[in-house]
Amino acid sequence: MSKPTKTELTKYRALLERQLASLRGDVGSMRDEALRASDQEASVDNLADQGTDNYDQGFMLGLIENEDETIQHIEEALDRIDGKGDWEFGVCPMCLEEAENAKKKDAAKKDSAKKAAAKKPAKPAAKTDAWIPKPRLEYLPWARYCVRHQEAEERNRDSA
Numbered sequence: 315m316s317k318p319t320k321t322e323l324t325k326y327r328a329l330l331e332r333q334l335a336s337l338r339g340d341v342g343s344m345r346d347e348a349l350r351a352s353d354q355e356a357s358v359d360n361l362a363d364q365g366t367d368n369y370d371q372g373f374m375l376g377l378i379e380n381e382d383e384t385i386q387h388i389e390e391a392l393d394r395i396d397g398k399g400d401w402e403f404g405v406c407p408m409c410l411e412e413a414e415n416a417k418k419k420d421a422a423k424k425d426s427a428k429k430a431a432a433k434k435p436a437k438p439a440a441k442t443d444a445w446i447p448k449p450r451l452e453y454l455p456w457a458r459y460c461v462r463h464q465e466a467e468e469r470n471r472d473s474a
Contacts, residue, residue: 316445318404326403326455327395333455334388341381348374384456391456404451408463409444 318326348371394403401407446460459467 317402318448318451322448323395323403326451327392329452329455330388330392330395334385334392337381337385337388341378341385344374344378344381348378387456387458390458404446405444406446406460406463407458408466409460413444 393399450457
C-alpha cells in the first residue's frame with residue numbers, strides 16, 4: 315500500500331464527484347417526496363393509511379439523513395484530495411496515530427537501551443502502514459479508515 319499517484323487522485327476525484335452529484339439528486343427527490351407526503355391532508359376515515367404515511371415519511375427522513383452523512387464524507391474526501399482536509403487523502407488517521415505512537419515508544423526504548431548500555435540492540439518497532447488499500451478506495455473512495463479501524467468505529471457506534 316502506498317500513497318495514491320496524481321493519476322489515481324484524478325480517478326478518485328471523478329468517482330467522488332459523480333457519486334456526489336447522484337446523491338444530491340437523490341436526496342433532493344426524497345426531500346420533495348417527504349414534504350409532499352406531509353402536505354397531504356390527514357383523513358380521519360382511515361387511520362391505518364395515516365399510520366402508513368407517517369411510517370413512510372419517517373423512513374424517508376432516515377434515508378435522507380444517511381445520504382446527507384455520505385455527502386458530508388464525500389465532500390471531506392474531496393477536501394483531502396485538495397490538501398484542505400484534516401489529514402491526507404488515502405491515509406487512515408487511526409493507523410497514522412498508531413505509527414506515531416510506535417515511533418515514540420521505539421525512541422523511548424532506544425533511550426533506555428542507551429542508558430542501560432545493553433549488549434543486544436533493541437528490535438525496531440514493526441512498521442505500520444497508514445495508507446488505505448487501493449482496492450478499498452476504488453470501491454469506497456470516501457473511506458475515512460482502513461477496514462480494521464472502520465470495523466472498530468462501527469462497533470463503537472453500535473455500542474453507544
